[in-house]
Amino acid sequence: AAKAEQRSSVRVFEPALLYARRLQGLMITELREAIRTDQLVLFFQPVVELSSGRIEGAEALVRWNHPERGLLMPDQFIPLAEETGIIIDLGYWVLRQAMRQLREWQEGPGDTGDFSMRVNISTTELQSLELIEHVREVLAETGVEASKLVIELTESMAVNGSDIDKYSLTGLRRLGIRLEIDDFGTGYSSISYLRNLPVNVVKIDRSLIQGLGSDEKERDFVAAVLQLIHACGMQAVAEGIETAEQAAELARLGCASGQGYYFGRPMAADKFAELLAGS
Ligand code: C2E
Ligand code: MG
Numbered sequence: 001a002a003k004a005e006q007r008s009s010v011r012v013f014e015p016a017l018l019y020a021r022r023l024q025g026l027m028i029t030e031l032r033e034a035i036r037t038d039q040l041v042l043f044f045q046p047v048v049e050l051s052s053g054r055i056e057g058a059e060a061l062v063r064w065n066h067p068e069r070g071l072l073m074p075d076q077f078i079p080l081a082e083e084t085g086i087i088i089d090l091g092y093w094v095l096r097q098a099m100r101q102l103r104e105w106q107e108g109p110g111d112t113g114d115f116s117m118r119v120n121i122s123t124t125e126l127q128s129l130e131l132i133e134h135v136r137e138v139l140a141e142t143g144v145e146a147s148k149l150v151i152e153l154t155e156s157m158a159v160n161g162s163d164i165d166k167y168s169l170t171g172l173r174r175l176g177i178r179l180e181i182d183d184f185g186t187g188y189s190s191i192s193y194l195r196n197l198p199v200n201v202v203k204i205d206r207s208l209i210q211g212l213g214s215d216e217k218e219r220d221f222v223a224a225v226l227q228l229i230h231a232c233g234m235q236a237v238a239e240g241i242e243t244a245e246q247a248a249e250l251a252r253l254g255c256a257s258g259q260g261y262y263f264g265r266p267m268a269a270d271k272f273a274e275l276l277a278g279s
């Protein structure tokens, strides 16, 4: 009877678990393959100088052009890549591809004098001893100036401050790369840390600017956030700008740069090149 029970419980639980594991195993294999065979693709979203509307840069956002499942978004594979360490190779691919693209645009038509490229990195990458070497290598290979690369990291990555994190951040800064806090305002940390971060730019999360344009309190709130960032000697970028009112209000409040569907969705490289050529 005990045996039968065991078997029946196995029958209930195992298939789902096994299936999930097999799916994950399959996806890991596929993701490794995807990096090797260039199934990954970068989309680019314009970053705009709010006072003039000029395109001052782009954020590189990765997608996976899956042979059967179509275009996958980062939240469908980045978490798995992080769990399995594949993110190191994936991040290296993204960095190299983004810098190659920047180089191509620098050589093409359009004003790219101070145009910069933003690349996202994850915790695992920051904690890898290879990161600085990878960055150095890619800059040397492509001939892009370090000052044209902005690396985006989240609040918690910059704050948690293990020795290896500090080593990476300091090393990157020493190369002349700019560092940016992404999704600012969604973290759980106190704001006092902001002063001591080796960071040049703060990107205000879209949840903080969503109510702009309708409400005076919202405006005062964003004004205070901007003041805080500026008081720390840092530059502000607002993300998730979807309306003309939000863009105008942010410009009035002295936010230097912005990004969002209002200015342009993330787009394929050739589309972005057209945009650049016309600017
Ligand atoms: P993120 O770095 O905060 O990027 C901004 C996300 O907001 C992008 O989603 C972008 O498409 C979206 N977005 C931009 N403007 C608007 C807007 O006006 N309204 C709304 N509702 N959304 C807007 P995406 O491309 O799906 O990327 C999601 C996240 O995946 C990124 O958030 C970033 O954390 C991560 N990610 C993307 N590419 C990479 C990568 O190459 N490496 C790593 N480690 N993470 C990446
Ligand atoms: Mg980002």
Ligand code: MG
Pocket: 182, 183, 203, 205, 239
């Ligand atoms: Mg963000």
Ligand code: MG
Pocket: 182, 183
């Ligand atoms: Mg993010």
